Structures are given as C-alpha cells and as structure tokens.
Amino acid sequence: MILPKSNRLTETQLAEVNAIVAEFGCSLQPIIGAVRTIYAIVGDERDELMINRLEGLDYIERIDRIQSPFKLMDRRSDLASHRIRIGGVTLGEELLVIAGQCTIDPKNPNYFYETAAAMKEAGAQVIRGGVWKPRTNPYSFQGDTKSLDILMEAHRRTGLPVDAEVMDERQLADALAAGVHMLQVGARNALNYSLLSAIGRAVAQRPGVVVLLKRSLHMGPLSEFISAAEYIASFGNPNVILCPRGTSPAPDGYRNHPDECITPLLKEKTWAPVVVDPSHSVGKAVYVPACALAAVAYGADGLCIEAHVSPSHGIGDDPKQALTPAVLKETIRQARALWQLRRPVLK
Ligand code: PEP
Ligand code: MN
Secondary structure (H helix, E strand, O other): OEEEOOOOOOHHHHHHHHHHHHHOOOEEEEEEOOOOEEEEEEOOOOOHHHHHHHHOOOOEEEEOOOOOOOOOOEOOOHHHHOOOEEOOEEEOOEOEEEEEEOOOOOOOHHHHHHHHHHHHHHOOOEEEEOOEOOOOOOOOOOEOOHHHHHHHHHHHHHOOOEEEEOOOHHHHHHHHHHOOOEEEEOHHHOOOHHHHHHHHHHHHOOOOOEEEEEOOOOOOOHHHHHHHHHHHHOOOOOOEEEEOOOEOOOOOOOOOEOOHHHHHHHHHHEOOOEEEOHHHHHOOHHHHHHHHHHHHHOOOOEEEEEEOOOHHHOOOOHHHHOEOHHHHHHHHHHHHHHHHHHHHHHO
16 A cells, blocks of 8 residues: 555656556555545555565655555554545544435335435434345335436435445446435345445545445355455445444344444454444334444444334335334434443544
C-alpha cells in the first residue's frame, strides 16, 4: 500500500509510480477515501527492489506491507480513519437506522410511500425496500423492476437515501442508473465473488454509493466475511458496511441463529462499520426489538430493520417480521439511548 505525503498523487507522480510498479509486473489501484487517496499495489508486491525504488521517491510517505488477507479492511490498514457517510450520518458518530419494507408491492405503491414517511417520522435515516427478491420458492413473488420507480419516488418524497438488494449485473446497472444510494448484497450472494467484484467495479465509479454486505447464512470464520468486503473495496470504493443477519441452522423458534454477538469480534479485526439486521436474525416481529438492543449493546454502529405501515398487508417477509411504525419508533428511541450509554466504553 502506497501512502503519499499529500492527500493524493499528482498526474505526474502517478505516472512515475505506475511506471515503476509496471516494471515489476504490478499495477496500481487507487482507493479513494473521503480525504485521502491511497494506492494498493496489485500483483506480487514483495519485490524489495520495487519497494526501495518507491520509498526513494520524495513525495511518498511510506509503503505499508500489511500481512493480512484483507489489506484494505484490516483495522491496521491506512483506511482505518475512513468514515462512511449516508443519510446525513457519519457511521461511528451516531447510530444509523435503515428501515422499511422487506419487499415493495408494485400493485400497492401507496403502502410503500406511507411506510417510507412513517420510517422518517420514526427516526430512520435510510429507507429500505426490496425491488428484486431472492426467494426460496421459484413460484413466490420474485420482485419487479417497476418497484425501482416506487423506491425512487419514496426517496423524492422523503428526501432520504434508499437501499435495495441487487442479485445480478443487470439489477446492479438498473439500480445505479436510477440513483439508489445504498446497494445491499444479500446473505445468499455474500459468497458470490463475481457479483462482489461486479459491484466493487461499479461503485468505484460512484464514490458516494455505500454497500451493505449481509453475512452469508453459512459463513464460518469472520475472515470470510471481511474478505467479501475486501472484494468490493479492492476496486476503489471503500464504503462497505458489514451486516450480520443471523446464520443457519436456527434454534427452534427463530428464523436464523442470531449473530449480533460477533460485532465486537469484527471490530477487533476490521475498521468497517457494523450494522446489524435483527429482522432476519430472529424472523418474528415480537423478538426483533430485543435483538436490535442486544446488537447495540454489543457495539453495533447501526440497525437494518424491516417495518411496514400495515404488516399484514405486506408481502415477502413483512407479514411475519415487519415492525409497525409505533414499535419501530420506540425501538429506535431505546436503541439510541443505549448507544449513548455504551459509547464511552465501546469507543
Ligand atoms: C432482505 O433484506 O430482505 C433479505 C432478503 O435479507 P437476507 O439477504 O439477509 O436474507
Ligand atoms: Mn426480508
């Protein structure tokens, strides 16, 4: 990793550095942080001669050789001071709440507009809404591209950024063209490396876009989760948030095995913010507030919660796991109070 003395290399400096690394069969990948740009060396960066040549340049502060499988997302990385911003919130400085329907019903857009307004009123800063859905059963409602317009209309009406899951490159292109602010990688795709790379490549062109990466249902070692984030960030946009959402198998009664307790373990390894999804973790509205508060107690930087103005009229997961706006509002109030209480000990 190359750290320049200034906030970024000039064109001439970049050309010189590019020429040096190319001599050794490597290339450069700029990683654009909010203030500073650093440059990853792609290839076999262990050649001492190359490192010595780079270290000799008077505009280079230092070359870091992090012996970690995730050079960018590692806590010791130079990106550790990078802060992700969305919905007026700087992650780590305030509890981020993403809330909204599991699935947008294209036949009943008003439910989504009402939900979006209610989410804003309850204190959410990002509106979520499933446009395309990964469904276990091929005959279940799979989502509808028409819902993208509904999602963006909810953004216009509330002024809040919106989040939607994308499952393939077509959806990715459509979502970005429409202006979706946060792209969700679902649990089923967290191990889909070609999709992670495609998302990384696409968001590298849009530095403001944030990716919410769910934990796979079957991820074991935490390094697998962080490496999935590294895939996305390695193309140049480091705005990746980790989202534990429960793993499989589940104890009887819960949809998944709640995994908010991994939050402090993740934070020991990575600087990436952690936003927990209590809704898919437990899968039943009645248990969601407790799981949300547990996540905050463990040090989560945010929550992603499914909610609906009228859960019984929802589709997808909403009838079972969506909170009503009143319950969401009280959960957010308690979560923010707990976050303030925990902040001094977790910082
Ligand atoms: C969702 O957020 O509605 C969803 C499908 O989540 P996950 O990928 O975590 O199952
Ligand atoms: Mn859902």
